[in-house]
Amino acid sequence: MNGWDVELIVARDGREQRAAARDTTRGRFRRVRGGIYVLADDVAELRTEDLHLVAMRALATASDRPILFSHWSAGVGHELAMIGNHLGTVHITVEEAGDRYFRQVTGHVFSVLDEEVVEVGGLLLTTMGRTVVDIAGASTFEEGVVVADAALASGLSQGMLEQAIELAGPRRSWRRIAEVAQFADGDSGSAGESVSRVTMRDLGLRPVLQHKLFDRAGLIGKADFWFPDEEVAAEFDGLVKFLDPRFAAKGGGRKAYDEKVREDRGRRVTKGWARWGWVEGRSARLLGPILRAAGVRIPRLVR
Template sequence: MDPWIVELLIVREQAFEDHRRTLAKDVQRGLLRRVRPGVYVERGVHDALSPEQRHVVSMRALAAVASRPPLFSHWSAAVLLGLPVLGREHLERVHVSVEDASDRGLVGVAARVAAVDAGERAEVRGLQVTTPARTVVDIARISTFESGVVTADGALHLGVPRVALEGAVAAATSRKGWRRAQAVVAFADGDAESPAESTSRVTMLRIGIRRPILQWRVFDRNGLAGRLDFGYPWVPAGGETDGEQKYRDASMAPNGAADAVIKEKRREDRVRLEVPRLGRWGYRESRSPRLLAPILARIGVVPEARRVTIADYSTEFRVTRL
């Protein structure tokens, strides 16, 4: 369902008292859901939306009743811009940036006082939003390294230039957390195609695994046998991190889950003839060194003798692309 066409029922303050009891009854009966004071949507429609889609509805609701256009930032901006977000808890409130501390008291809104230049502003379907580069750095500054990497990887994958992210970091040197943002951008890799691949990379760094090749192309005598999410050619071995989405999402499995499973099995059979050591893990393992380390060890991927750092990853990233 498209969250941009979900109908909003807006009750202005002067009319609220006349309809208060009726609205309260409709909410209690499960017919309506209040998304913010004075704004309601049909409960069934709202419940059918994904967390990201519900967040879009919440942003539309705020924009519809705000005294001036809000500037959506951080995780809200990420949702509007189509960037991945790690952690559903960040979508429980709408995030905006304001210039005056007096504007921080909005109900259900996480408002941060921050100066945002004209060049750091954009527009998405009529809503004001921070640019992708500013959004990545804002999230990286105040969140975990892992969370920042997920969004930064997604931005690069969608085509945001690395130089734009580096410029946004340079512009944030006077703000708290900019060094974390600098590390996130240095580590970020646009070849990561999903949040699970991004979190896997962070976990590998923590384990002490040498930087793998992302989207490793494996060839046999008939040509390209397939791509692996992670390649460890020094073993040699390969790794795949899977979620249910590739089998459940109609856009990723247009012919149904069964056909997708068969296709995946045939691809893996060809790949295994060239790369016998192949490990698989899910999203949960991708975020846990304790769970991922033994999976990698079984295919011969073990920590380096020396400590692996972010600099190793970022340096190798640049060298392999010269």
């Protein structure tokens, strides 16, 4: 089950609300917001993003006026990869400061044009391009690159992103937004790869993304990163690759074995191979030595 499939149970009058409160006490229901509940079993194993989507749907149901979801909430609606702890509250955009006050809601005050709004699953969201602009303007460069890469990988063109920046208008953070848009690359395959690219930029590196490797048997696969001068392949590995059924349909053990076979083949046609995870990918001090040990020349090694 996902956040779209969870049934919202609306308690409309005092009798229904008392009954829902009793079921909540007994553990059968879970309260989402005033007067709106879900079956506890339906949400017991949902991801953070799906729980956030349930909260968005509940707010839209409870509100007596249209709600425009933006920033990280719109990112959830568009199913974009994101990092950072921003999903503890629902994000909306309003044009008047007095309209932004709801419980468990963060209100952002910006003008929004009609062409910057799209309906997804019955919810009003800022468009994918506007969502990238909003997140890039309100977060770090790293967080902005993650969502911008994901948007480009989902079909947003570079031209559409540039148009979204123009439509959004001047921001105090316009320089960071422009830098994110310029650096973004739809060939980045995951949030971990995007974060690693930002770290490698700090090291003075701009590798080729998703480079195909071949041997006599044919295609070995794509290396996340390729350094052509040194002929070194490199990969980011997060736990999700091995534990999430979406990426390891035959189980984590089989996925690990297949990765080992692929890497063994890849090592025979390259001069170096490097792997790392989240901790190293977010630290130039840790990632630099890993790449250097694999044979990559690093212009700005951080100690």
